[in-house]
Amino acid sequence: MTSTTATDPPKRRRDRAAREREILEAAERIFGDRGYQGTSMDDVAAAVGVSKPLVYQYYGSKDGLFLACITRLRGRLLDTVADAVLAAPNAESALYAGFLAWFRFLDEHPQAWSVLIDENLLNAGPAAEATDEIRAAFIDLIARMVRMNLPPDHPADDDQIQIIAQSISGATERLAIWRTRTPTPPTPDKVARTLQDLLWQGLHTLKNP
Amino acid sequence: MTSTTATDPPKRRRDRAAREREILEAAERIFGDRGYQGTSMDDVAAAVGVSKPLVYQYYGSKDGLFLACITRLRGRLLDTVADAVLAAPNAESALYAGFLAWFRFLDEHPQAWSVLIDENLLNAGPAAEATDEIRAAFIDLIARMVRMNLPPDHPADDDQIQIIAQSISGATERLAIWRTRTPTPPTPDKVARTLQDLLWQGLHTLKNP
DNA sequence: GTCGGAACTTACTCGAAGTAAGTTACTCGG
DNA sequence: CCGAGTAACTTACTTCGAGTAAGTTCCGAC
Numbered sequence: 430m431t432s433t434t435a436t437d438p439p440k441r442r443r444d445r446a447a448r449e450r451e452i453l454e455a456a457e458r459i460f461g462d463r464g465y466q467g468t469s470m471d472d473v474a475a476a477v478g479v480s481k482p483l484v485y486q487y488y489g490s491k492d493g494l495f496l497a498c499i500t501r502l503r504g505r506l507l508d509t510v511a512d513a514v515l516a517a518p519n520a521e522s523a524l525y526a527g528f529l530a531w532f533r534f535l536d537e538h539p540q541a542w543s544v545l546i547d548e549n550l551l552n553a554g555p556a557a558e559a560t561d562e563i564r565a566a567f568i569d570l571i572a573r574m575v576r577m578n579l580p581p582d583h584p585a586d587d588d589q590i591q592i593i594a595q596s597i598s599g600a601t602e603r604l605a606i607w608r609t610r611t612p613t614p615p616t617p618d619k620v621a622r623t624l625q626d627l628l629w630q631g632l633h634t635l636k637n638p
Numbered sequence: 639m640t641s642t643t644a645t646d647p648p649k650r651r652r653d654r655a656a657r658e659r660e661i662l663e664a665a666e667r668i669f670g671d672r673g674y675q676g677t678s679m680d681d682v683a684a685a686v687g688v689s690k691p692l693v694y695q696y697y698g699s700k701d702g703l704f705l706a707c708i709t710r711l712r713g714r715l716l717d718t719v720a721d722a723v724l725a726a727p728n729a730e731s732a733l734y735a736g737f738l739a740w741f742r743f744l745d746e747h748p749q750a751w752s753v754l755i756d757e758n759l760l761n762a763g764p765a766a767e768a769t770d771e772i773r774a775a776f777i778d779l780i781a782r783m784v785r786m787n788l789p790p791d792h793p794a795d796d797d798q799i800q801i802i803a804q805s806i807s808g809a810t811e812r813l814a815i816w817r818t819r820t821p822t823p824p825t826p827d828k829v830a831r832t833l834q835d836l837l838w839q840g841l842h843t844l845k846n847p
Numbered sequence: 848g849t850c851g852g853a854a855c856t857t858a859c860t861c862g863a864a865g866t867a868a869g870t871t872a873c874t875c876g877g
Numbered sequence: 878c879c880g881a882g883t884a885a886c887t888t889a890c891t892t893c894g895a896g897t898a899a900g901t902t903c904c905g906a907c
Contacts, residue, residue, distance in 0.1 A: 442872065442885055464762055469863055480887050485865065549758035553673050561819065588824045592832045595816045596809035603808025604801065610770065615797045623801045623844075630839030635832075651854055651903065678894055689856050694896065 449487050452477050457498045461540030465495055465547040492556045499548055502541045503563050509534045511570055520577040524632075525625045527574065528601065532617035535605050546606055568594045578632040589635060600624065658696050661686050666707045670749035674704055674756040701765045708757055711750045712772050718743045720779055729786040733841075734834045736783065737810065741826035744814050755815055777803045787841040798844060809833065 443451070455476040459468050470491055474481040488494040513530035517523035535542045548560050572594040579585055601624075608614035615623075652660070664685040668677050679700055683690040697703040722739035726732035744751045760769050781803040788794055810833075817823035824832075 445884080448885080466762055470865085471863075479885095481864090482866075482888090483886060486886090491864070546758075547761060549755075550675075552756060552759075553675055588828065589832050591816075592813065592824065592829055593836055595813050596833065596836065599808040599810070599812025600805035601808070602812070603804050607800075607804045610766075615801065619797065620801055623798050624805065626844055627802055627805065627837065627840035630843055631836035634839055635835055654854075657854080679896085680894075690895090691857090691897075692855060695855085700895070 445487070448477075448479070448483070452479070452484055452487060452494075453497055453501065456494050457502065457544060458540065460495060460498055460544045460547070462543075464543070465550050470494075492551055495544075495547075496551065496556060496559055498544055499560065500563055502538075502544055503567075505541070506531070506534055506545070507566055507570070510567075514570065514574060520574070521625075521629065523574055524578065524629065525621055527570075528621035528624050529617055531601055532605065532608070532620050535608075536617060539609065542605060542609065546609075564598065568598055571597050575632060578629075579635060580633050593632070593635075597628070654696070657686075657688070657692070661688070661693055661696060661703075662706055662710065665703050666711065666753060667749065669704060669707055669753045669756070671752075673752070674759050679703075701760055704753075704756075705760065705765060705768055707753055708769065709772055711747075711753055712776075714750070715740070715743055715754070716775055716779070719776075723779065723783060729783070730834075730838060732783055733787065733838065734830055736779075737830035737833050738826055740810055741814065741817070741829050744817075745826060748818065751814060751818065755818075773807065777807055780806050784841060787838075788844060789842055802841070802844075806837070 452473065456468075456473050459472055459476060463472075470481050470484055473494070474484050477484075484494065488497060510527050510530045513526040514523045517526040548564075551557055551560050568591075572590050575590055575593050575597075576585055604620060604624075608620070614620075661682065665677075665682050668681055668685060672681075679690050679693055682703070683693050686693075693703065697706060719736050719739045722735040723732045726735040757769050757773075760766055777800075781799050784799055784802050784806075785794055788799075813829060813833075817829070823829075
């Protein structure tokens with residue numbers, strides 16, 4: 430049906446930055462609706478009212494376009510969570526606030542999240558490294574929080590901190606996927622509280638090797 | 639190059655079960671080497687020394703073949719971990735033994751694991767439900783262990799148990815991926831101990847709502 | 848031997864990623 | 878106002894891989 434945005438006739442040239450943004454927004458929407466595999470470059474081009482080679486000129490490849498979507502969406506998610514964490518009065522509530530912000534954001538932007546779920550698609554070549562880098566910002570945030578939570582009397586073991594940060598990242602991602610596939614999932618609040626209860630004690634009693 | 643298995647000339651007919659096994663084994667190998675996207679059905683067919691439609695007749699689609707690989711590999715992994723868990727003398731060591739078995743298996747079968755990493759690819763249609771079902775056996779095992787670990791004086795909240803089981807599943811999967819992408823990852827033993835330390839306390843002090 | 852079904856193949860269609868080569872519109876110096 | 882230069886854009890392909898239609902060959906049972 431190729432509805433552009435309700436304005437078909439006055440489709441003039443636009444400068445590159447504007448067109449790039451337009452394409453990116455359409456791509457986020459369509460990838461979110463139909464998934465990576467279910468979306469063709471022609472679909473995206475048609476939605477913007479433009480031809481496919483233009484999309485290729487600006488984004489290089491389907492992976493490139495998808496990566497751009499992921500990067501932007503994850504950036505927003507990270508900002509939201511980081512804001513919540515930094516606004517918390519102490520370490521304990523920071524952990525909880527971070528979890529809560531994460532699950533709430535994903536509830537409120539289901540389309541964004543369904544793009545991010547597909548992130549794992551890009552396991553081939555340099556795209557894999559790119560998605561790892563994007564996720565790494567989250568892992569860093571978590572690692573910083575973990576350090577804040579650790580008992581101050583013994584120095585942190587970097588391996589342990591990485592292990593814990595990766596664990597928390599993996600746990601929250603799987604929980605998010607699980608919630609979307611469960612008919613009546615527990616509320617963000619309940620999930621965040623349960624995670625907090627599960628982890629809080631352990632973070633204080635970590636033994637060094 | 640189409641190397642079958644070092645025996646090209648005597649390629650006779652075989653009964654269905656044998657051929658299916660042969661195809662499945664080749665598929666595991668090739669998917670493991672090149673990933674889902676990087677593998678074509680012609681590749682698999684050629685490796686067995688057979689034509690593509692035969693593969694389709696036996697496995698229906700590329701997703702079907704891939705799913706068959708995942709199912710078998712996850713089954714083995716589950717057996718290994720379940721054995722370790724059941725052999726443990728008590729709840730605390732069962733948790734640790736399960737983690738350890740998990741990471742050791744993946745160290746010893748890197749090719750199997752690289753197939754399982756791609757599991758997330760199948761996010762479309764009925765394949766998504768199928769992969770969820772396969773993973774569900776793991777979640778169940780974890781959920782049972784969590785119940786064993788819970789303090790007996792208050793009844794378990796099913797939501798909480800699901801949340802925890804999903805978390806642990808997600809954490810171990812992300813850790814496994816992370817370990818494969820890290821030059822010198824911590825040993826399975828260290829990872830298992832850290833996870834155990836992180837979770838053990840929290841599992842005992844879970845509050846009901 | 849021949850008949851029936853199971854194992855297997857050749858030779859396609861179709862859809863989507865990616866590209867080569869060209870065309871149209873805007874813009875800026877004269 | 879006008880022509881060149883360039884950025885925005887298109888048409889018309891190629892290529893590759895998933896999936897399929899329509900057979901053909903082998904083998905065992907009667």
